[in-house]
Amino acid sequence: MEAIMNCPRCSTPIMKLAKFCIKCxxxxxxxxxxxLTYYFGLKxxxxxxxxxxxxxxxxxxxLLRSIETYEEMISRDLxxxxxxxxxxxxxxxxxxxxxxSEPITIAxxxxxxxxxxxxxxxxxxxxDSTEFEVHVGQKWLLALGILTMVFGVGYFLKYSFERxxxxxxxxxAMAYLWGILFLVAGDRFSKRYExxxxxxxxxxxxxxxxxxxxxxxxxxxxxxxxSFSIMVIITVLxxxxxxxxxxxxxxxxxxxGGFLTPMLxxxxxxxxxxxxxxMTILNFGLLGIAFYKRWDLLNILGFIFTYFLFTTWxxxxxxxxxxxPTILFLxxxxxxxxxxxxxxxxxxGGHSDEKELVLMSVNSLLAFxxxxxxxxxxxxxxxxxxxxxxxxxxxxxxxxxxxxxxxxALDVFIVMLAKAMLFLIITVPVLFxxxxxxxxxxxxxxxxxxxxxxxxxxxxxxxGYALLLVTAFKFLLYDYWLVFHMDIMGGFMIRTGYTYLxxxxxxxxxxxxxxxxxxxxxxxxxxxxxxxxxxxxSPYLSLVLGIVTFIALTIETxxxxxxxxxxxxxxxxxxxxxxxxxxxxLLGFRKNNAVLRKVxxxxxxIVVLKVFLFxxxxxxxxxxxISFIFLGIILVGTSYLYYRHKDRIIDALAENKK
Numbered sequence: 001m002e003a004i005m006n007c008p009r010c011s012t013p014i015m016k017l018a019k020f021c022i023k024c025x026x027x028x029x030x031x032x033x034x035x036l037t038y039y040f041g042l043k044x045x046x047x048x049x050x051x052x053x054x055x056x057x058x059x060x061x062x063l064l065r066s067i068e069t070y071e072e073m074i075s076r077d078l079x080x081x082x083x084x085x086x087x088x089x090x091x092x093x094x095x096x097x098x099x100x101s102e103p104i105t106i107a108x109x110x111x112x113x114x115x116x117x118x119x120x121x122x123x124x125x126x127x128d129s130t131e132f133e134v135h136v137g138q139k140w141l142l143a144l145g146i147l148t149m150v151f152g153v154g155y156f157l158k159y160s161f162e163r164x165x166x167x168x169x170x171x172x173a174m175a176y177l178w179g180i181l182f183l184v185a186g187d188r189f190s191k192r193y194e195x196x197x198x199x200x201x202x203x204x205x206x207x208x209x210x211x212x213x214x215x216x217x218x219x220x221x222x223x224x225x226x227s228f229s230i231m232v233i234i235t236v237l238x239x240x241x242x243x244x245x246x247x248x249x250x251x252x253x254x255x256x257g258g259f260l261t262p263m264l265x266x267x268x269x270x271x272x273x274x275x276x277x278x279m280t281i282l283n284f285g286l287l288g289i290a291f292y293k294r295w296d297l298l299n300i301l302g303f304i305f306t307y308f309l310f311t312t313w314x315x316x317x318x319x320x321x322x323x324x325p326t327i328l329f330l331x332x333x334x335x336x337x338x339x340x341x342x343x344x345x346x347x348x349g350g351h352s353d354e355k356e357l358v359l360m361s362v363n364s365l366l367a368f369x370x371x372x373x374x375x376x377x378x379x380x381x382x383x384x385x386x387x388x389x390x391x392x393x394x395x396x397x398x399x400x401x402x403x404x405x406x407x408x409a410l411d412v413f414i415v416m417l418a419k420a421m422l423f424l425i426i427t428v429p430v431l432f433x434x435x436x437x438x439x440x441x442x443x444x445x446x447x448x449x450x451x452x453x454x455x456x457x458x459x460x461x462x463x464g465y466a467l468l469l470v471t472a473f474k475f476l477l478y479d480y481w482l483v484f485h486m487d488i489m490g491g492f493m494i495r496t497g498y499t500y501l502x503x504x505x506x507x508x509x510x511x512x513x514x515x516x517x518x519x520x521x522x523x524x525x526x527x528x529x530x531x532x533x534x535x536x537x538s539p540y541l542s543l544v545l546g547i548v549t550f551i552a553l554t555i556e557t558x559x560x561x562x563x564x565x566x567x568x569x570x571x572x573x574x575x576x577x578x579x580x581x582x583x584x585x586l587l588g589f590r591k592n593n594a595v596l597r598k599v600x601x602x603x604x605x606i607v608v609l610k611v612f613l614f615x616x617x618x619x620x621x622x623x624x625x626i627s628f629i630f631l632g633i634i635l636v637g638t639s640y641l642y643y644r645h646k647d648r649i650i651d652a653l654a655e656n657k658k
């Protein structure tokens with residue numbers, strides 16, 4: 001039963017339950033959404049019990065009539081909405097449509113409604129203890145039976161070999177015949193008992209793989225090339241049958257068998273071109289399936305097996321003389337898994353799944369990692385930038401293609417564009433390294449936060465936060481110490497002079513602060529679903545921003561006065577901390593934020609203790625006067641702010657208590 005329901009605005013087929021159109025964002029309204037909920041619920045129930053069709057004929061017929069009735073009703077509703085939408089188009093977030101005037105009716109009048117009859121029948125069935133028995137009898141016994149027969153074929157071949165009943169050619173021929181009988185019987189049974197027939201077909205594919213393996217490894221009837229060709233044919237057959245019967249498990253069986261073929265038929269010698277050409281052919285088949293079916297498991301398994309075989313070969317056989325074919329095939333695999341997870345979405349539209357984003361990210365990481373090591377060892381680090389620019393070009397080309405096709409609203413367009421930006425940013429640290437890595441990491445964290453806010457992915461937000469924290473720690477604890485030569489024990493001074501790498505130092509500091517601030521602004525505008533905490537995450541990004549700014553300013557002030565006006569160094573730090581406290585206090589009053597005011601209080605207390613306990617005994621009189629007078633003026637001014645904004649603070653506290 002094919003869906004006949006389309007979005008009233010863009011005519012996109014409605015294939016799953018949603019309150020908005022997955023393509024244009026049209027709001028279906030509360031009443032129509034309730035109908036869709038009921039319709040897809042009935043459809044799920046129909047699929048769930050379809051394997052028990054002999055015993056549930058009455059229930060299935062009732063469910064099918066109910067689904068068809070609701071489908072016709074919803075389609076009529078959508079046609080009326082389409083006419084209204086064409087007269088007055090609206091955007092996502094528009095007021096919900098007027099209630100649908102047509103009452104819910106059932107085609108069979110004067111009868112109990114079909115949905116109620118079907119659901120009542122199912123309710124009785126669920127309470128029946130025989131359901132578990134039927135489930136076990138139909139599924140588990142069938143699977144065990146097929147597995148037992150496959151083992152039986154294997155033991156028969158072994159036993160007949162030991163007894164000398166049949167020659168090697170006859171044994172292999174009988175095994176192939178057994179597999180073909182499984183396929184024929186499965187096709188016949190699938191017309192009436194779909195699950196039973198498909199299971200037989202799966203068993204037939206397994207027997208054919210086993211037969212090809214036996215012909216090569218056990219009996220040595222065929223050479224490696226012929227055996228490879230036979231297994232390629234079996235793999236193609238499995239994938240074609242999977243698409244024909246619309247079942248991913250046949251495709252999984254064919255894919256697993258196809259990738260196991262090189263391991264089953266190995267001779268222990270390196271044949272890189274043949275192996276990786278074969279892997280490329282398998283991935284082309286996977287690309288074709290992904291264009292028609294959104295089978296995530298198939299993509300994941302193909303990705304795992306591809307990189308497993310590549311890694312195994314790389315560890316055992318790679319050497320510098322094989323660089324060019326290796327880098328070529330590596331980037332072919334990279335291209336496959338940059339596109340495969342999104343092929344179905346590109347064709348029909350919709351939102352990307354989190355697994356697709358993770359798969360593409362891991363693919364980029366692995367491909368870049370192998371390419372980085374091979375190019376660095378052979379040509380030097382600077383040449384790695386070629387591969388980063390190439391990857392950026394790949395993602396940018398796909399993003400441009402999607403934009404030209406008018407698919408810039410798709411999640412995949414945003415992901416591809418972000419990946420292009422990311423690899424362009426990677427090029428900088430590859431060429432320069434050291435503190436440039438800090439700039440790259442901060443840009444990458446901002447990119448991840450931007451992607452999270454656009455795609456509504458909490459996992460990306462977590463990754464962006466984690467990378468931002470790592471970047472802040474690297475900047476404060478690694479860059480200043482090892483890159484910029486700061487002497488912590490000697491009193492926060494630059495060992496080689498204040499002007500050492502001053503441009504790079506300032507640039508890194510400013511960019512880190514700007515990117516952290518930009519991430520905070522993005523989070524403020526993001527939907528609540530991506531926030532890690534109930535009230536949003538921008539205060540925590542502000543905290544990171546404040547800590548980085550405070551420490552960096554303290555270090556720079558201390559280092560500057562150490563070189564140019566040493567006696568005033570600690571007085572300057574006191575003034576800086578006081579000014580920082582004032583800024584926090586002003587922000588606290590402006591935003592009516594008690595947390596900022598409390599942090600300001602704490603910093604004021606530290607400055608007061610420093611002035612009275614340290615500055616008084618270590619400063620000369622002029623700098624002591626400046627330190628005390630400046631701090632006193634600031635404290636008095638802060639007290640005035642509390643007098644002026646007393647009512648506002650009290651009201652805010654009362655509101656928080658409520």
